[in-house]
Amino acid sequence: MPETDKHSIEKTVYELSSTGRSTNLMPECDVPETELPVDLLREDLHLSELSELDVVRHFIHLSQRNFSVDGGFYPLGSCTMKYNPKVNEVCARLEGFAQSHPLQRDDTVQGNLALMFELQEWLKEIGGFAAVSLQPTAGAQGELTALLMMRAYFRDRGETGRTQILIPDSAHGTNPASTTMAGFEALEIPSDEHGNLDLAALRTVCDVSVAGLMITNPNTLGLFERDIETIVQCVHDCGGLVYGDGANMNALAGVVRPGDLGIDIMHYNLHKTFGTPHGGGGPGSGPLGVSEKLADYLPGPMVRQTNNTEKLQFSFSLFTPEKTIGRMNSHFGSFGVFVRAYAYILQHGAEGLKQNALHAVLNANYLRELLRSVYPLSHDRICMHEFVLQGKIEGSSVRAVDISKRLLDYDFHPPTTYFPLIVSEALMIEPTETENKQTLDAFAEALKVIAREATDNPEILHTAPHTMPVGRLDEVRAARQLKLRGD
Numbered sequence: 001m002p003e004t005d006k007h008s009i010e011k012t013v014y015e016l017s018s019t020g021r022s023t024n025l026m027p028e029c030d031v032p033e034t035e036l037p038v039d040l041l042r043e044d045l046h047l048s049e050l051s052e053l054d055v056v057r058h059f060i061h062l063s064q065r066n067f068s069v070d071g072g073f074y075p076l077g078s079c080t081m082k083y084n085p086k087v088n089e090v091c092a093r094l095e096g097f098a099q100s101h102p103l104q105r106d107d108t109v110q111g112n113l114a115l116m117f118e119l120q121e122w123l124k125e126i127g128g129f130a131a132v133s134l135q136p137t138a139g140a141q142g143e144l145t146a147l148l149m150m151r152a153y154f155r156d157r158g159e160t161g162r163t164q165i166l167i168p169d170s171a172h173g174t175n176p177a178s179t180t181m182a183g184f185e186a187l188e189i190p191s192d193e194h195g196n197l198d199l200a201a202l203r204t205v206c207d208v209s210v211a212g213l214m215i216t217n218p219n220t221l222g223l224f225e226r227d228i229e230t231i232v233q234c235v236h237d238c239g240g241l242v243y244g245d246g247a248n249m250n251a252l253a254g255v256v257r258p259g260d261l262g263i264d265i266m267h268y269n270l271h272k273t274f275g276t277p278h279g280g281g282g283p284g285s286g287p288l289g290v291s292e293k294l295a296d297y298l299p300g301p302m303v304r305q306t307n308n309t310e311k312l313q314f315s316f317s318l319f320t321p322e323k324t325i326g327r328m329n330s331h332f333g334s335f336g337v338f339v340r341a342y343a344y345i346l347q348h349g350a351e352g353l354k355q356n357a358l359h360a361v362l363n364a365n366y367l368r369e370l371l372r373s374v375y376p377l378s379h380d381r382i383c384m385h386e387f388v389l390q391g392k393i394e395g396s397s398v399r400a401v402d403i404s405k406r407l408l409d410y411d412f413h414p415p416t417t418y419f420p421l422i423v424s425e426a427l428m429i430e431p432t433e434t435e436n437k438q439t440l441d442a443f444a445e446a447l448k449v450i451a452r453e454a455t456d457n458p459e460i461l462h463t464a465p466h467t468m469p470v471g472r473l474d475e476v477r478a479a480r481q482l483k484l485r486g487d
């Protein structure tokens, strides 16, 4: 990279500023100048002065430093960083969708409502649920919504003594966090030696104080909960509800319907399973699917179809379920994400979704086989769409973080590192269905080279990355002493 370019990225726009430079392409003023009626101009407001080209180059260079699915292999386990078909973006940008306003009258946005209605119907079918609300704008918000619904459900039944939510120790951190936010108490259930929820431990805690269980299937070890039906039965027998964390639907869509397994309520992550880009904070969408008994508590607005058979017309209108817990968002949720998910499901169809799930599982197992002789596996079982390795090499001081940082030097985004918490030195790898064999082979090869380096030259791993614009960061200090401003 030429020195000047490098220079311009290392600096902030404020440091690049040069008095008198501007992007001002306005024509000469041809009306009389007047004073502003109020004092809006602040003397102390330091704005950077740059030419348009300076600004464009600065931000383009910054953007090129981002790693993205469009830029390379991104095996971030539990996040499902799969390819996002570009046709989804084209659809989301169609004027009728992108330019509509959330406060428009229903009869002027019938197309939007039809899309939402069909998406609700498709998600019902995919998950095996009686009703779906598209309201929540993230998986975590779906969890919170579901827990608030569970609370309302038990309140109506006079079962206010149900204060506990059972959560496996392999669960995503949002599960206990949502539980606490909803006013429940989180009780951790251990995993057994096969990486599944410990059934015996579950049985000892299932009683009338339990409001429900939150379970991720396949779990965050990438393993199918083999006893899922017994687990569900056990929780139902003590009067509790079962929440499914649907973040891992990429392994199941078109193959297994969580509703058929007895799951009462589940969030989907449209931004993981249904072809919507994510990362960097959003936007996401976490619709909720529920069984019949919880349908009345869903947050609105939801969309329904009214059939005018005389005129052979359909129309779509908004409604709010009778015992709703209220709104979770000011308007409809992440509408642009609905369009992408709709386009994705439409493009693939039932058979395509199933093939995607099967390929995601195949790809994960292929990688697992390539790597199992090099790194210890957390559990030696056929995996679903992801698997967990341990970033340990016998006789070497190298840790998972060193391996992840070194992968950056080989142009790969690292896997999820140090999660799930129950595996020491965890490296959680999710290749997704959209990567080809050459990419998977190249990734496995890089991890094999790194394993050799761990023995021959551990220092190169401890000090990695070496090819990135910034080297190893002090992540603890960065989190504790936030510096969010350039000045």
Ligand SMILES: *Cc1c(COP(=O)(O)O)cnc(C)c1O
Pocket: 078, 079, 138, 139, 140, 141, 172, 174, 216, 220, 245, 247, 248, 269, 284, 285, 286
């Ligand atoms: C991503 C994820 C969540 C949370 O979803 P967000 O949309 O990021 O809020 C919950 N559980 C699991 C297992 C996840 O992977």
